[in-house]
Amino acid sequence: MKPIWIVDDDPSIRFVLEKALSREGLPTRSFTNPRELLAALDDNAAAGEDSSGPSVLVSDIRMPGGSGLELLEKVKERLPGLPVIIMTAFSDLDSAVSAFQGGAFEYLPKPFDVPKAVELIHRAVEESVREEVAEQQQAQAPEMLGQAPAMQDVFRAIGRLSQSNVTVLITGESGSGKELVARALHKHSPHAKGPFVAINTAAIPKELLESELFGHERGSFTGAQASRRGRFEQADGGTLFLDEIGDMPFDLQTRLLRVLSDGHFYRVGGHSAIKTHVRVVAATHQDLERRVREGAFREDLFHRLNVIRLRLPALRERREDVPALTRHFLGLSARQLGVEPKRISEAALGRLVDFSFPGNVRQLENICHWLMVMAPAQVIEEKDLPPEVLTATPAGEHAPVPSPVLAVAPASASVLNPVLPVEAHAAGTEMKHVPTGWERGLQAEAAGMLASGQSEVWDSLIGRAESCLIQAALSDTRGRRIEAAQKLGIGRNTITRKIQELGLE
Template sequence: MKPIWIADDDQSIRFVLEKALQREQMPTRSFTNPREVLAALDEEGEGPQVLVSDIRMPGGSGLELLEKVKARHPGLPVIIMTAFSDLDSAVSAFQGGAFEYLPKPFDLPKAVELIRRAVEESQREEVAQETIDEAPEMLGQAPAMQDVFRAIGRLSQSNVTVLITGESGSGKELVARALHKHSPRANGPFVAINTAAIPKDLLESELFGHERGAFTGAQTMRRGRFEQADGGTLFLDEIGDMPFDLQTRLLRVLSDGHFYRVGGHSAVKANVRVIAATHQDLEQRVKEGVFREDLFHRLNVIRLRLPALRERREDVPMLTRHFLQQSARQLGVEPKRIADAALERLGRFGFPGNVRQLENICHWLTVMAPAQVIEPKDLPPEISQGPGEAVAVAAPSAAATGAPEPVALASPAAGMPSSGDWESGLQAEAMTLLLSGRLDVWDELTKRFERKLILTALDNTRGRRIEAAHKLGIGRNTITRKIQELGLEE
């Protein structure tokens, strides 16, 4: 074990901590100012297991030292001590990435316990980081995922069409990208299109392109996704939602590689490998007559089933740490760590939104968790309420498809939520939508809020609109208009 470094100009503090840590078989090394700490880092390269630093010392502050140490050793836990127990210092310490904030005078056993937690966290993060560094492309280590990896390996030299099935948010596009990356077409383009996210009238042009003047607004010739993917791979996500008439055109392309641009008269040839994905049961869609059976068989040459996250719970710790680091890089902040108890709570959650939901939760935690170490109490409401009462605050489906999704409210059986729970849920959903890149967050959340509010009021008044409007404090005409706008008419 590497030593615990103690930086404090107060000799008595250094002495007390040294003796207490030595009794716990934890080696120590002491410094009187930040310059000595930085010089030791320059000379030795390898940092300590944990750094405990006073906030005010001759020759520099602990916060400045924190910033410089973190630049060199981002994963090093730093505990900031101060006799000036003011809010500004605490906020500055946490913003700088401090592991914990320890006001003086402190209780020695509690200080030792805090340092022990920091040591355990440091050692755990070192092992986790080694795992991530060794396998940066791994999506998981669960047996179900190993089957997927083996299939990707077997298909590495093939151009065969692949159908990926799995629930929304389970990572189907990541598998498609891996298939492309490890295929003979790796040097060609990878082009992805979500067939469910594009209006029917535009989807044909998106896929096959159009000629100039083919329709109003077609000012120039445009190459479609098939042409863009020539020599590479075209990923058709949510293929089960493709309109029936377009399925016929797709079947022809898969048969001979030729197609016509919208408004065109000359056949275009594209050398494209198609990988399709869906969360739907295509066999059932065929039985219902909404998906062509011949297209299904053409796509279903090789099928890869991607397991839901609840089927690979052993991957949750690794994925959580990966997403926390990824979120920190995107937001330009210090990566947060997560305690074992919080990981255990996450592992018990059902994750209806799968890996994408876990990723969104990690975004939320990066912004909202108050300390550098995430404890169970810091988890968002849908996790802390337990599996039986979980609500999809961070589920990605609305962000991905624009479909209505309920605002985070507890179930009626659980009783009315507190003000803090309701606001935390709203804050979590807002953060999820903002991080997804949507540009209509205000309108989306306002619609959901108004919808839930009006439906609740109507339920309370047993459908009597005038009474509901009166209780909400709005006019009769307003509630009637809102019911029409929100599509709440029976």
């Protein structure tokens, strides 16, 4: 097992953690300052010894010879999947916020309770193992799947661009797999040995996006306690993927245009020009020509990005790929959940092929994950499909008049919200939601428990449902709790409390 690396200038802290982790059977390696730790990482890299690297890093925030936040940034550049726990005094809570922004797994306030610290480190070790498994699965999985003519055109275009450094603009609907195309372009390019760095320009607040792209100097704004490299610097020698470029704020488009023109930029608050060698791949679901006409997107930037354009087809344009993608995602979901893969009947598969998939490949992946969790048997039947599929009009048929029946689309939102029978009124007619698939299973389970005289049926079933929801969300986010809470629509404290209450540690 890989050791937990501890860096702290206080020998008593190192001693307490070493002894406590040793009693748990967890190996450790300690350092007195960041320089020693970075040197050890360099030695491991030079020797090619991946097995002796850290599984988790526990670092103090204030040390002679460098801060924990600076160390966090440098370690994340080399080992982006490594969970890092920052130890901080109560007076450093502002720094803890910066630690989370820099990618820390969690922070540990000093003075800390030793059992709590060990419990936190155990969680970080589990996260590290999940990251390793996910990386192995990603390495084994095919880059992209598709036999449809439209996808074969995309594959041929990737091949033709394999030895080129030209800027590429990928267009296509949300969820159609634009980042997969960008990664394939990187993997088969002269920059393949360099980093692939992705940023969603629509997901980051405007006031933070400039710093994310170009970095900042220490003290350039409130909370900038250390200098930080931006995505352009991180991607030097590799590929920078700018997703949802159509949503970039107008004033930042000017700065981006300047970087694309001459390769130079300034950090926020900086005075020295920085040169970078980066291949830019951009993507959008929007009509950029229309955005240009509306004055929301710079025309000169559009022409700078639109050197080569790749259009990615929607899933409804490549229905012949749905069976292969479905089986692939069911197998992938089974590995993530650690269960036996389920099979899907031809009738259920045919219903999926006829579905229009407004959320494209991402929606199909979420549906497959939902089926792995919620389908009651080992063979997925047509009745087990989620309501959004069962109530949809098959391709080529006229849509009926909408029925006032409450339904949810758990797969498209990647949230498994339980549906309870709901009454609706329309034109004076009372209609009820008809349970399907997993809902019937839930009713049968409740009926059986009630008939057998079991007590606390409500708490028992709600707890099991919450457990399924949280495990599905954590699997979808590869164990990242904050992201899982956001996807479920609950608070970070709520998901932490529920994980403890339900014994999901």
